[in-house]
Amino acid sequence: MPRIRRELSADDKLEVVKMLQRTFTKGKLVHGAISATAAQLNLHRSTVSSLWSSFSSNEPTSNNPGRVGRKPVYTVDEITALVNAVPHSQRSTMRDISETTGLSLGTLSRSLKAGIIQRRSSRLKPLLTDANKLARVAYCGSHVRRSAPAVELC
Numbered sequence: 001m002p003r004i005r006r007e008l009s010a011d012d013k014l015e016v017v018k019m020l021q022r023t024f025t026k027g028k029l030v031h032g033a034i035s036a037t038a039a040q041l042n043l044h045r046s047t048v049s050s051l052w053s054s055f056s057s058n059e060p061t062s063n064n065p066g067r068v069g070r071k072p073v074y075t076v077d078e079i080t081a082l083v084n085a086v087p088h089s090q091r092s093t094m095r096d097i098s099e100t101t102g103l104s105l106g107t108l109s110r111s112l113k114a115g116i117i118q119r120r121s122s123r124l125k126p127l128l129t130d131a132n133k134l135a136r137v138a139y140c141g142s143h144v145r146r147s148a149p150a151v152e153l154c
Contacts, residue, residue: 008047016041016048017055079103079111092127 008016016037023033034052038045074082082101083091090100094112098105111117120127128136 013051016043016051020052074103074107076116079107079116083117
């Protein structure tokens with residue numbers, strides 16, 4: 001059965017080493033032990049060979065890095081504090097929040113996606129002010145026909 005993950009788990013590595021230790025006599029592996037173990041465990045011969053050489057030289061079992069990449073510039077608490085300090089009148093768009101807080105749009109977008117900050121209204125159409133609402137109703141009212149068209153019924 002093929003492996004799902006690229007890296008072997010610690011249990012799989014231990015199983016490979018135990019199988020090879022069974023064939024270990026007089027300080028050496030028996031001829032063909034690596035190939036036989038690789039065939040039994042459905043692994044490549046070089047994978048088994050590198051596992052055995054790392055075990056023989058007492059290297060650590062995992063060389064996978066822990067936390068890699070750039071360290072975050074702002075912590076979660078700093079981001080929420082900066083955004084909460086912005087008055088509601090200046091929070092209408094992401095760009096407004098970015099200018100007010102000094103955080104980049106990318107940082108704000110990533111925090112929104114990660115759930116650090118939540119949106120309260122649509123990002124495309126922010127909440128309307130009372131003046132905007134009146135202007136929109138007046139505009140819609142100007143396009144309403146006052147007289148109904150004549151419709152003939154059959």
